[in-house]
Amino acid sequence: xxxxxxxxxxxxxxxxxxxxxxxxxxxxxxxxxxxxxxxxxxxxxxxxxxxxxxxxxxxxxxxxxxxxxxxxxxxxxxxxxxxxxxxxxxxxxxxxxxxxxxxxxxxxxxxxxxxxxxxxxxxxxxxxxxxxxxxxxxxxxxxxxxxxxxxxxxxxxxxxxxxxxxxxxxxxxxxxxxxxxxxxxxxxxxxxxxxxxxxxxxxxxxxxxxxxxxxxxxxxxxxxxxxxxxxxxxxxxxxxxxxxxxxxxxxxxxxxxxxxxxxxxxxxxxxxxxxxxxxxxxxxxxxxxxxxxxxxxxxxxxxxxxxxxxxxxxxxxxxxxxxxxxxxxxxxxxxxxxxxxxxxxxxxxxxxxxxxxxxxxxxxxxxxxxxxxxxxxxxxxxxxxxxxxxxxxxxxxxxxxxxxxxxxxxxxxxxxxxxxxxxxxxxxxxxxxxxxxxxxxxxxxxxxxxxxxxxxxxxxxxxxxxxxxxxxxxxxxxxxxxxxxxxxxxxxxxxx
Amino acid sequence: xxxxxxxxxxxxxxxxxxxxxxxxxxxxxxxxxxxxxxxxxxxxxxxxxxxxxxxxxxxxxxxxxxxxxxxxxxxxxxxxxxxxxxxxxxxxxxxxxxxxxxxxxxxxxxxxxxxxxxxxxxxxxxxxxxxxxxxxxxxxxxxxxxxxxxxxxxxxxxxxxxxxxxxxxxxxxxxxxxxxxxxxxxxxxxxxxxxxxxxxxxxxxxxxxxxxxxxxxxxxxxxxxxxxxxxxxxxxxxxxxxxxxxxxxxxxxxxxxxxxxxxxxxxxxxxxxxxxxxxxxxxxxxxxxxxxxxxxxxxxxxxxxxxxxxxxxxx
Numbered sequence: 001x002x003x004x005x006x007x008x009x010x011x012x013x014x015x016x017x018x019x020x021x022x023x024x025x026x027x028x029x030x031x032x033x034x035x036x037x038x039x040x041x042x043x044x045x046x047x048x049x050x051x052x053x054x055x056x057x058x059x060x061x062x063x064x065x066x067x068x069x070x071x072x073x074x075x076x077x078x079x080x081x082x083x084x085x086x087x088x089x090x091x092x093x094x095x096x097x098x099x100x101x102x103x104x105x106x107x108x109x110x111x112x113x114x115x116x117x118x119x120x121x122x123x124x125x126x127x128x129x130x131x132x133x134x135x136x137x138x139x140x141x142x143x144x145x146x147x148x149x150x151x152x153x154x155x156x157x158x159x160x161x162x163x164x165x166x167x168x169x170x171x172x173x174x175x176x177x178x179x180x181x182x183x184x185x186x187x188x189x190x191x192x193x194x195x196x197x198x199x200x201x202x203x204x205x206x207x208x209x210x211x212x213x214x215x216x217x218x219x220x221x222x223x224x225x226x227x228x229x230x231x232x233x234x235x236x237x238x239x240x241x242x243x244x245x246x247x248x249x250x251x252x253x254x255x256x257x258x259x260x261x262x263x264x265x266x267x268x269x270x271x272x273x274x275x276x277x278x279x280x281x282x283x284x285x286x287x288x289x290x291x292x293x294x295x296x297x298x299x300x301x302x303x304x305x306x307x308x309x310x311x312x313x314x315x316x317x318x319x320x321x322x323x324x325x326x327x328x329x330x331x332x333x334x335x336x337x338x339x340x341x342x343x344x345x346x347x348x349x350x351x352x353x354x355x356x357x358x359x360x361x362x363x364x365x366x367x368x369x370x371x372x373x374x375x376x377x378x379x380x381x382x383x384x385x386x387x388x389x390x391x392x393x394x395x396x397x398x399x400x401x402x403x404x405x406x407x408x409x410x411x412x413x414x415x416x417x418x419x420x421x422x423x424x425x426x427x428x429x430x431x432x433x434x435x436x437x438x439x440x441x442x443x444x445x446x447x448x449x450x451x452x453x454x455x456x457x458x459x460x461x462x463x464x465x466x467x468x469x470x471x472x473x474x475x476x477x478x479x480x481x482x483x484x485x486x487x488x489x490x491x492x493x494x495x496x
Numbered sequence: 497x498x499x500x501x502x503x504x505x506x507x508x509x510x511x512x513x514x515x516x517x518x519x520x521x522x523x524x525x526x527x528x529x530x531x532x533x534x535x536x537x538x539x540x541x542x543x544x545x546x547x548x549x550x551x552x553x554x555x556x557x558x559x560x561x562x563x564x565x566x567x568x569x570x571x572x573x574x575x576x577x578x579x580x581x582x583x584x585x586x587x588x589x590x591x592x593x594x595x596x597x598x599x600x601x602x603x604x605x606x607x608x609x610x611x612x613x614x615x616x617x618x619x620x621x622x623x624x625x626x627x628x629x630x631x632x633x634x635x636x637x638x639x640x641x642x643x644x645x646x647x648x649x650x651x652x653x654x655x656x657x658x659x660x661x662x663x664x665x666x667x668x669x670x671x672x673x674x675x676x677x678x679x680x681x682x683x684x685x686x687x688x689x690x691x692x693x694x695x696x697x698x699x700x701x702x703x704x705x706x707x708x709x710x711x712x713x714x715x716x717x718x719x720x721x722x723x724x725x726x727x728x729x730x731x732x733x734x735x736x737x738x739x740x741x742x743x744x745x746x747x748x749x750x751x752x753x754x755x756x757x758x759x760x761x762x763x764x765x766x767x768x769x770x771x772x773x774x775x776x777x778x779x780x781x782x783x784x785x786x787x788x789x790x791x792x793x794x795x796x797x798x799x800x801x802x803x804x805x806x807x808x809x810x811x
Contacts, residue, residue, distance in 0.1 A: 347686055
């Protein structure tokens with residue numbers, strides 16, 4: 001029996017209005033790869049951020065080698081031998097591999113100038129240890145992603161890290177590069193390093209994982225040895241059946257076709273995508289991160305160019321060269337990230353609500369403030385936006401209320417083909433229910449809704465039809481009553 | 497419920513207005529000549545030039561940009577207008593030519609930034625040199641002087657005992673206030689400065705409105721050129737040196753954030769007056785111009801620090 005390096009007991013984490021983790025236990029043995037599995041929002045990244053010192057836990061206990069520790073900053077985590085390799089690499093592109101590995105800790109001459117020879121020598125021996133095929137003097141910007149990742153691993157090793165956290169490390173790698181990464185990981189494991197590994201790809205889990213812990217809605221569901229757990233069982237544990245039954249979709253008989261897409265392609269991103277959405281219909285798009293779902297929505301909205309394919313709006317061939325044109329033709333996009341793309345945070349609820357429809361409230365460029373305010377107030381009221389007033393800056397609203405402001409933008413501009421990209425991400429359950437109800441109402445009123453979501457329960461309970469995307473292609477299409485979480489995951493993972 | 501946004505709307509200028517009042521009280525105590533009507537008219541007249549340019553600068557900075565070329569555009573617009581006067585153009589036509597020259601230079605800035613995707617700093621730095629060079633080429637480096645009394649009245653005349661430049665400033669600020677708060681241009685300026693991506697994805701014609709913002713700034717430089725040329729009875733190709741710094745200072749003192757998306761035109765007016773009052777007061781006190789420069793710089797820093805502290809406490 002190996003000894004645990006890291007033990008976490010009863011970990012809880014609250015954010016204002018949201019419980020991100022509740023009573024989670026987790027431990028890590030020396031020399032093992034412990035995989036964290038869960039849907040988006042299940043609490044994986046929160047847990048990892050607590051271990052790496054980016055978040056403090058609200059309750060619970062962390063022990064390292066049996067001794068209780070407080071990890072109150074990333075720096076402290078580093079001192080304790082915990083290193084993190086994120087999806088987005090954190091290297092300085094203009095510096096060399098060696099300079100990145102020892103950034104801030106460069107070996108120095110007695111004159112306190114950097115000792116370039118020792119710097120490169122030490123970095124090279126680390127890189128050689130990893131068999132990375134990188135020269136210490138290579139500039140990071142000239143390296144491939146997989147090689148950059150090796151530089152990150154080398155940096156972790158230079159810090160004498162004993163716990164390596166890897167968040168989706170293979171998402172941008174080719175099969176060959178993944179094999180190389182795993183070979184390196186196996187050698188590290190033999191020297192006693194332990195790895196916390198986050199990935200959505202089940203095949204990787206079976207290849208590299210020793211144990212797997214499944215989180216759902218911030219709670220610990222199960223911890224199992226990988227070799228004794230079947231794929232079906234894992235998917236069943238991942239899936240949340242209750243939510244799916246909590247918010248049933250009110251079925252509406254679909255009306256005429258609102259949006260039709262034929263053979264839509266964007267080089268390297270979207271491949272030959274065809275589907276249609278009718279009025280009164282909610283079509284869900286499922287898929288993993290990077291499957292091309294957001295890219296599809298942006299292309300339909302005119303935010304990204306398309307290379308080929310045709311779009312029909314209400315049966316008529318249409319061109320959508322810009323978001324402005326999309327809005328004029330009745331298409332609205334609720335973006336995946338409301339803070340950077342959906343809202344002007346420093347401006348008021350009023351100004352955000354009418355931003356896409358300001359033309360309708362003005363004459364010769366002059367805004368008719370009374371009419372504008374009346375309309376915005378009506379939507380704020382109908383959507384139950386909780387704000388001290390229409391003049392309140394949206395930055396001070398809760399996530400759910402912010403999302404409702406984004407919704408009111410599109411309702412106020414009378415768009416009736418609505419592209420919702422992760423409409424309930426990062427908002428609490430109460431606001432989720434309100435947004436679900438609103439989607440039902442909109443569909444009933446004749447809107448056509450295309451909903452991208454990474455929460456399978458949400459996709460299953462709200463959609464009339466479900467499209468599954470995988471690597472930029474449409475992998476499958478199901479009517480809602482024939483879809484199951486297992487089937488969707490199967491296609492989203494690209495298992496056939 | 498309706499009061500709180502109102503308070504926060506105007507509360508932001510409150511801090512900086514307090515600075516202006518305190519400064520005035522201090523100078524009142526120090527000099528018997530400060531708190532007189534004629535001195536205040538004097539201050540207003542001297543502030544007008546910077547205030548007019550700063551009105552355009554406020555739009556630019558709210559849109560998260562910067563305009564370094566205002567002083568040079570002023571010089572170019574001034575000499576082009578003076579040249580057309582000398583060539584016999586009637587005064588109204590010459591004024592239009594001056595304004596058009598400023599507007600055109602601003603449009604070029606705007607197109608370079610909005611369509612060419614150049615950073616505002618670079619585009620307007622280039623224009624700063626191009627327009628200055630243009631003014632020097634146009635005049636061969638010599639000032640153009642001596643205009644009709646009718647033209648000079650634009651700066652020297654009075655209406656209801658108030659000097660004309662002060663009226664011009666007043667009209668500019670009324671118009672700028674309405675533009676910023678009551679029109680799509682103003683609304684979009686805030687939206688673009690606050691979050692350009694969100695504005696674009698909300699269907700705002702970002703390129704068009706960005707261009708307009710710089711064009712407006714250029715127009716204000718043209719207007720300032722008219723006032724300055726009339727006051728000096730001379731258009732100088734080297735006029736307006738470092739005016740961009742005064743305009744940026746007035747805007748920033750007035751509470752407009754250099755990161756864009758927030759700010760108020762009235763704040764800028766107060767900011768311009770703080771600088772004007774300070775210069776005037778220090779002159780009255782007989783402080784040497786070397787010391788004045790140091791004091792003004794220090795006051796800019798202190799005023800902004802104070803304003804930030806007040807804003808922070810409110811949040």
